[in-house]
Each structure stands twice: as structure tokens, then as C-alpha cells.
Amino acid sequence: MMISKLQKTTRSVYTMRSVHRSATNALPTLVQHAVVERPAPQETVTASFGRFISGLGAEHLTPTVLQRSKRMVLDSLGVGLLGSTTEVFELALEHCQQMYAPDYISSVYGRTGTKLSPTLAAFVNGVAVHSMDFDDTWHPATHPSGAVLPALLAVSDMMPPNRKPSGLDLLLAFNVGIEIQGRLMRFSNGARNIPKRFHPPSVVGTMGSAAACANLLSLDPSQCSHALAIATSLAGAPMANAATQSKPLHIGNASRLGMEAALLASRGLEASPLILDSVTGVAGFNAFYEDYMPLPLNLDKDKGHSFLIEVQDIAFKRFPAHLGMHWVVDAAASVNKLLVGIHSGTVSASQVKEILLRVPRSKYINRPFPECEHQARHSFQFNACSALLDGEVTTQSFTADAIRRPELAALLSRVRVEHPADNPANFDRMYGEVQVTLDGGDVLSGRCDTFYGHWRNPLTNESLRKKFRSNAGAVLPRKQVEDLIEAVEALDDLQDCTPLLLQLQ
Template identity: 90%
Template sequence: MMISKLQKTTRSVGAMRHMHRSGAEGLPASAQHAAVERPAPEETVTASFGRFISGLKARHLTPTVLRRSKRMMLDSLGVGLLGSTTDVFRLALRHCQEMYAPDDISSVYGRSGTKLSPTLAAFVNGVAVHSMDFDDTWHPATHPSGAVLPALLAVSDMMPQNRKPSGLDLLLAFNVGIEIQGRLMRFSNGASNIPKKFHPPSVVGPMGGAAACAHLLSLDPSQCSHALAIAASLAGAPMANAATQSKPLHIGNASRLGMEAALLASRGLEASPLILDSVPGVAGFNAFYEDYMPLPLYLAPDEGHSFLIEDQDIAFKRFPAHLGMHWVVDAAASVHKLIVGVDSGTVSASQVKDILLRVPRSKYINRPFPECEHQARHSFQFNACSALLDGEVTVQSFTAGAITRPELAALLSLVRVEHPEDNPANFDLMYGEVQVTLDGGDVLRGRCDTFYGHWRNPLTNESLRKKFRSNAGAVLPREKVEGLVETVEALDELPDCTPLLLKLQ
């Protein structure tokens, strides 16, 4: 029954894609602009977003946008493949296989021959992406790719073979999903800081996933607006579940629920036409942000729409932990070098008398003695001490054996934390400082203002590909890994995205 329903949806989706393209692109250029891009009088913010989602065209994507979004896709695929080896991913996959009738439609990262229904595939693949907190981060703080790409791949799997999206279709939809998340977060000054109440990807993520899928399905502007409004009713997760196995569910749900919202809108389900507007007495998206001040979103009439990703790059992580950890790790690694010199080696706890961290005030990443890998990924103290001991933090730093090392425990007991007034909990303004007093009295200091991988100091293509090859190579054979690198690099020239889908298994 489930398969027949999805096949029916697939047929209707394919029909919509055909009708939308032939209907819109058959108009004269002036009529297309009037129907899609020119703002209507007194248009609501919500309606303007719907028109943007529906109206984006290939001409709006600049070379910079294409290059940066391909990098995001490659990194997200790599961390998702590596994440498919984790316990939390296996739990989520087993749950979906045992609780729901199997539907052989959409692929699962790193599992050749394993397929689920499209929404469940979007869910488990989203969980994989965030299972190690290794996915990309933006400012204001959110994890943008994991909420969008798994949903788009699942929808692509769902479509009939003769209507598979092209690589450029996929890139267009992906950038829609990224842009919507960024615009929504920039409507609030409070969103710029490290969150305290809710995990941002669980709020803006479903909105981005819904927007991306709505575009890929060629929904009309009204349906796109309804998709956003439906997604808003499926959004939100409290910060209390950070540093637990449930945090990866936030990304999985963002991907799944965003896709669900778009599919429901395609069937005709309606929701508030003012969900993104700030209207007295109407609690829409402003329920999440107290200082929410939205603006309409319009496409440029011709080429070169001003995308947020063009103005600000993405942060790519070099090791699997909360982004805030990357500042203290680089600072502590510099102190490690001062202690051991040019020779590689491990610092002994007996050499150290005191460790002082100067970091932003953020309760959920201030964890003096983490007891599991998820807590360790969210601990200033753990990551600073790991880097001080070993000179770096890697995937292996969060294994059970590494977390329970006596030398690490000894260093953790020496840590003090200060929160300077000039060090805000803001990924664009913060710094990390590590001061180590040695047993002989010498005081060594390390400071990081911008780590390698931050949007101000982005990873080179070589570094990004090295990370991808290491992550994907833990699951896939070398030829598939290299094939994915080549496929993503030439994605905008791919007439059919099927080769990308096949290489992920």
C-alpha cells in the first residue's frame, strides 16, 4: 500500500514538474518576470518567499555560489557516509526498518541494497550527517546542508527514471534551501549568538528542507508558501538534548519533516499565509525569535541574485566536534608545540601544574568531565586537553579508549575556565585562549581568533577533498570515493543525477 501511494505521488510530482516548466518557460521573458520576479503590490513576506522558491532559475547562480555549494555538498556527503558507521545511525536505521513496512525507493548512506521510503531515508541520512557533529556550520549558527541534501536525494530517488532531476536542478534546489535558512536567521539579532533555548537546525532546517523540496518538485508560489507554513508547525527541539544521542535526530527530522511539508503542500494542504510575517496578534515564525524583523525576499530581475552564501562562506570542521571547540583546539595545539618542540610527542600530565581556558560563556559546551563521546564533542575542557596531550584532535579522539585515558583525566582536573567580557558567544566574534603553567613555573599561552576552516579562513579544495576522502573511504571503495569527487565537481553539467545517487551506496 505504501509503495503504491508513493508511486502515485511520484506520478503527480512528475506531472507538476512538466506542467510548471512548459507553462512558465513558454512565456515571453517579460511575462516570466512579471509572473515570477516582479514584487506584487503590498505582497506579504510569506508570499515573497514562495515566489522566490518557485522562481529561482539557473541564471541566478553565480560561479561563486556554484563553487561554494558544491563544496558544501561534498563535505556533507562525506560526513554522512562516515556517520553511517555510528551507533546512533544504526539505532535510527534499525528503528525505521522494524517499525515501518520496507519500501524499496530511496537509498541509505553507505548501505548497498538497503532502501527505505523517501521520508525515512531523508531522516536516517540526516541523522548520519550530524551523528558526529562533523557537518558544516554557518553564521548565524546553524548546520545548513544536513537539513537539505538528504531530503533532495530522497526526493530524487522517488522520481521516475525519465524525470530524474539534472545536477543543475539539484544545485538550484540546494541553494534555495540554504538561502531560506540564512534569510530567516538574519531576521533576528539574537540568532547571531550561540543558542540557549532551541537548536537552530531544528527550526530553520525544516524550513530550508521544505523550500528545497518544493523547488525541486516545481510547486507553484502559493504551494511553496504553504510548504514553509506547514514546516513551521513541525519545527523545534530544545537545547537540553545537545550532547546526547538525540541531537543528531534534530537534523534527521529537519530533513524528513521539510520533505513531508513540501509533499503535503503538493497535495493541496494549506497553512497560514502569514507564517513569516510579523503581524500583531499573530504568532508565526516570530514565536521562535523575540526580535524577529522579517523583510520580503525578491529575485533579481536578470542574473546574479545576491545570495548570502556569496557574501559569507561556510565553516568546514577539521575534526568531529561542536564548532566552538575548534578555537580552543588550535590554541592548545600551539601550546603543545611549545612544550614538545619540533619533535612530535605526547605531553605528560606531570609536566603541567595549571590550565586556564578563556572562552565564551555557553553552558552547554562548558563540560568539565564529559562521560561519553557526545558530551566530549561539546566540551571546551575535553578538546583543549586532548589537543594539549596529542597536538591535535581527530575522529579517534572521541573513542571510548581515548576519552577514558588516565593522562587526559589528570589534565581535566587542572582546568580552570574564565569568560572574558570581550569574548562573546558568537561564532563571528569569539576567540579561544589557552594558558598553561608548567610544573617548573613557566607560563605558555596560545590563542586562536580564526581557526583553519572558518569562513574567514576557509579550507582549500585540497584540504576539503582530503577530509572527504578520509570520511567516505571508511565506508566506500576507493573508486566510488573518487567517482563522487568527480561527480560533485561536474554536477552542474550532469543531465541526470542518477550517477550521484548510485555512488552513495
């Protein structure tokens, strides 16, 4: 098909040239001047993205980019391994095993010996990463790693042994996927706030997965552009499914469908050449962001290009809940310390008359009485009260028994919420404030402007490894956990990524 298309294009060019020659016979000077003076067509935004994805090389990866992206890879793997113990992951895996014939190619997180076709492995592993809302977060708000890494690992698995990508190839493709997400979101002011209409990873994550896979597959610039355009038709998920078992599917689908887009583009499938351009009267990527104002990407490092991850670090979560919860938890934990000091080491709901939370206005994370773990992970009230009682929030805070505690229910019934004008729904500018009025009338307050783990106050390498060991250790033996840490930290030195892939089997 591609040959016949090329022949057809060539014939069209020959026809145009014959007409052009007859015209120049009649008006030689005018036509020749018109041809010489016609300005070269300006590169479209979509074409610049394709050229950018195809043209990035290892020389663009600075030590800062390498170090930060390896931290992201390690955290995402740990979160995904822990996520393989959840009910939603089990449901997704059973579905794929029963409805589709397995190809036994790509590994599944936390299931030694279990393999699926590459696209299905990307799907279930993406689901695992977000199944507990424990994955990394960026600004503008999205979960960047979960949509990209599972797809890249699945593509690496499907490559023959003599063509496995190097560790540096994998890191480059990973950073391409992260970069495309960040660039697209920074073309919209609205994207900078906590989302209301759709879940960002289901949109930009799909684009990031497509870009990352296109880079790893060494697609040419035109194919990379088509991969993004195809991915746009596969993107999107409404916020109504937040705080349900379906929310993790957003990440799984972003990983899978972005990979599918790149594979389809590699076969020659085409899509709109203007999908990322702001074209009047034609809805492309601007269907997602009404104030979308794109700019071309430039590969020339001398003109100031650097990876966004070099400029802004990533937020890593210390407990599995929506990022907004981390502000109120740190604020409430500081009040817990005051309560423990006053009441000799014990905290009881009977001591508390009222709890006031000052948080941003965001409907889907304002849940006064959550009934299940997924709602609890998206509830200011639940997380603040859990931290008041226990001094912290952990994985165990979201078990059914913890959610149903009478003491917790009593505290929840005493919560009042305010939304100060100076507290926007923006992860770069918001704060969390907890004010507790005791039964005797005393008032205790705690406030958090930047929690530990935020990009302004990042986790140390020691803290990040501790989180990884806890998460991965839930499903892997200790030696394998340590081998994974070693493989990720040495990823840029690996001649091929097989040692990493073997640790996930």
C-alpha cells in the same frame, strides 16, 4: 476537493459582483472612483518567500555559488557516509526498518542495497550527517547542509527515470534551501549568538528542507508558501538534548519533516498565509525568535539580490566536534608544540600545574568532565586537553578508550575557565585562548582568533577532498570514493543526477 473549492470561490466572486453592480446604479461616480483609487494590496512576507522559492532559476547561480555549494555537497556526503558507522545511526535505521514497511525507493548512506521510503531515507541520512557533529556550520549559527541534501536526494530517488532532475536542478534546489535558512536567521539579532533555547537546524533547517524540496518539485508560489507554513508547525527541538544521542535526530527530522511539508503542499494542503509575517498578536515564525523582524524577498537581480553563500563562505570542520571547540583546539595545539620543544618530544600531565581557558560563556559546551563521546564533542575542557596531550584532535579522540585516559583525566582536573567580556558567544567574533602554567612556574600561551576551516580561513579544495576521502573511505571502496568526487565536481554539467545517485547505492 480542489475543483469544488474553486467552484465555491467562483460563486462567491459572482455574488460580490452582483452586489457591486446594484451599488453602482445608486452611486455610480463615487463607487467607480473608489474602485479605481484603491491601492493594490501589499505583498506579504510569506507570499514573497513563496514567489522567491518558485521563481529562482539556474540563471541566479553564479560561479562562486556553484563552487561553494558543490564543496558543501561533497563535505556533507562524506560526513554522512562516516556517520553511517555510528551507533545512533544504526539505532535510527533499525527503528525505520522494523517499524515501517520499506518501499525500497531511496538509498541509505553507507548501506549498499538498503533502501527505505523517501521520507525515512531523508531521516536516517540526516541523522548520519550530524551523528558525529562533523557537518558544516554557518553564521548565524546553524548546520545548513544536513537538513537539505538528504531530502533532495530522497526526492530525486522517488522521481521516475525519465524525470530525474539535472545536476543543475539539484544544485539550484540545494542553494534555495540554504538561502531560506540564512534569510530567516538574519531577521533576528539574537540568532547571531550561540543558541540557548533551541537547536537552530531543527527550526530553520526544516524550513530550508521544505523550500528546497518545493523548488525541486516545481511547486507554484502559493504551494511554496504553504510548504513553509506547514514546516513551521513541524519545527523545533530544545537545547537540553545537545551532547546526547538525540541531537542528531534534530537534523534527521528537519530533513524528513521539511520534505513532508513540501509533499503535503503539493497535494493541496494549506496553512497560514502569514506564517513568516510579523503579525501583532499572532505567533507565527516569530514564536522562535522574539526579535524577528522579517523583510520580503525580491527576485529582481537588478535590485541587488545575491545568494548569501556568495557573500559569506561556510565553515568546514577538521574534526568531529561542536564548532566552538575548533578555536580552543588550535590554541592548545600551539601550546603543545611549545611543550614538545621543552620536554624533548613528550607531553605529560605531570608537567602541568594549571590550565586556563578563556572562552565564550555558553553552558552547553562548558563540560568539565565529559562521560561519553557526545558530551566530549561539546566540551571546551576535553578538546583543549586532548590537543595539549596529542597536538591535535581527530575522530579517534572521541573513542571510549581515549576519553578514559588517566593522563587526560589528570589534565581535566587542572582546568580553570574564564569568560572575558570581549569574547562573545558568537562564531564570527569569538576567540579561544589557552594558558598553561607548568610545574616549574613557566607560563605558555596560545590563542586562536580564526581557525583553519572557518569561513574567513576556508579549507582549500585539497584539504576538503582529503577530509572527504578519509570519511567516505571508511565505508566505500576507493574507486567509488573517487567516482563520487568526480560526480559532485561535475554536478552542474550532468543532464540528470543519476550518476550521483548511483554512487550512493
